[in-house]
């Protein structure tokens with residue numbers, strides 16, 4: 001589904017991604033772990049198409065298409081979803097208006113029928129209640145004044161509404177209390193299916209207890225320095241990154 | 252202003268004066284002559300005049316100051332925005348400055364109330380010409396140059412006279428529609444309001460230029476709200492592509508009375524709307540808000556002057572301007588707190604959004620405080636759309652044009668929250684969304 005080949009990218013002239021290769025097949029969940037500043041969010045932004053990240057080398061193929069040539073909204077319509085590490089507050093735009101516009105925009109691009117106000121509301125209410133999101137949060141302006149945990153929950157809610165094919169979750173577990181973590185993980189697991197894939201960026205083993213990954217990659221200094229199965233995450237939790245970062249340097 | 256230009260206006264006045272409403276009434280003729288003389292002494296405002304630094308009326312140099320004339324037909328009515336056409340209101344319609352009974356729907360009013368065609372009060376034997384064409388606040392020099400209002404006094408043909416007696420309340424809003432159909436010439440609509448003690452009313456004014464119309468509309472909305480009364484006022488300005496619009500809204504607000512007003516400008520080549528408010532009795536309050544949505548090469552100027560002339564008075568101003576393409580917007584808000592106006596509270600917020608690199612915005616808040624026990628605040632910002640928000644929306648599949656429209660609408664959301672006349676909400680939202688769609692379509 002997703003094939004990243006020797007991807008290099010810089011921000012403000014500074015090289016952040018220094019040759020990343022990664023293959024993610026439909027049905028798989030991969031975890032990306034790594035120290036602060038190692039380039040995890042940068043990778044997620046490059047995949048989502050954010051301005052200001054200049055790709056200087058390599059390629060990304062998504063379902064046979066050159067992902068890097070696609071506009072941000074085209075990528076979303078093609079099924080890519082990024083749950084932001086820091087969701088953006090948008091005063092003056094209600095959560096529901098925002099989501100309805102998004103859901104219908106994606107449907108339109110896919111040539112599907114748009115939802116009318118009533119059907120949309122029914123769908124939104126249903127998904128929100130599974131994620132224990134209150135009606136008040138749906139009515140409020142997008143993320144404005146939301147607590148850290150509410151923002152993360154809102155990301156997963158949007159994901160549930162948009163039903164992406166490739167979900168990139170950037171530290172969706174940070175800032176969640178234990179119960180919320182469980183709810184969010186359930187939300188993610190509900191979307192797991194043989195034709196979907198997920199890239200889960202996290203610092204903590206705990207999330208991976210709920211969302212068990214097929215592969216774990218350790219990112220350090222803009223490179224994947226080690227990959228392994230779910231056991232690698234537990235190793236990291238026990239030992240920290242020091243050993244792996246060292247390995248990379250000597251490799 | 253060069254003498255030759257003054258002469259142009261003098262000739263137009265001389266040519267029209269024999270047929271302007273009230274020409275047979277000596278008092279009216281005297282008031283008009285005097286007003287014309289005041290206009291001649293100042294001429295049109297220029298950028299050298301205080302308060303006019305950012306707005307240039309030189310387009311009027313090429314304009315024929317004679318009256319606009321247009322024709323009325325099915326198209327005129329069909330061109331009205333749906334929500335305005337269907338608004339349940341006491342409706343008074345003027346086409347190119349002339350009252351159009353066939354398009355109006357006066358409706359029943361409470362006892363003692365009057366909603367009349369202004370010209371009916373200027374004829375021979377009418378006694379109240381002086382108060383209608385009087386030079387109260389309408390020509391008050393607070394905001395700088397008063398030539399435009401003087402010219403309106405001299406040349407006005409019509410408008411409404413709206414009076415509510417003490418304690419009266421209207422169920423429905425008064426809707427005053429000024430339609431422009433002509434391409435050249437000028438109209439000087441004048442609406443005069445007197446809201447009695449404890450009386451309350453909603454007034455919606457709309458200045459709509461039909462497709463292809465131009466010319467110049469120079470309006471005055473002049474009134475007073477008696478003690479404990481309330482007036483809620485919305486002015487929607489959507490003139491034609493080439494039109495110049497100058498409008499002055501002046502209001503005297505007496506003890507414990509409230510004036511809540513919002514002006515929205517969505518069309519016109521050069522537009523200047525002025526609010527002049529005097530809080531003249533203790534406890535008087537006003538809330539002014541306004542928005543300009545300007546694209547193409549339009550220039551929109553919203554200028555206010557609020558005088559706190561009594562203690563315990565309160566004012567709040569919220570202005571939001573959006574400039575796209577090569578448009579320019581101006582917000583000038585002046586608050587004057589007179590010496591006796593202790594315990595005054597004045598707040599002002601002016602924000603401008605630039606949607607393209609060719610757009611420009613000016614924000615000029617100004618406080619003149621002569622009392623010592625007052626609370627005044629102002630904030631002014633000019634900025635672009637939030638790039639992070641834009642990316643967030645696009646990352647959810649919303650295309651760039653629509654994302655920009657959503658964020659622009661969010662920027663003016665404060666205005667919709669403050670909209671004084673609830674009945675006008677659909678019409679206002681329709682107008683705002685129509686503008687956004689058009690601006691987005693043109694960019695996309």
Ligand SMILES: Nc1ncnc2c1ncn2[C@@H]1O[C@H](COP(=O)(O)OP(=O)(O)OP(=O)(O)O)[C@@H](O)[C@H]1O
Nearest residue numbers: 011012014016035036037038039040041042043085
């Ligand atoms: N606009 C920018 N200008 C300069 N450096 C930047 C910019 N954006 C990101 N960086 C740098 O790129 C590096 C990688 O950042 P990134 O956000 O991808 O890290 P991360 O792995 O997600 O870290 P964390 O675990 O703290 O979220 C950091 O050193 C960061 O300071």
Ligand SMILES: [Mg+2]
Nearest residue numbers: 040041042085
């Ligand atoms: Mg990060």
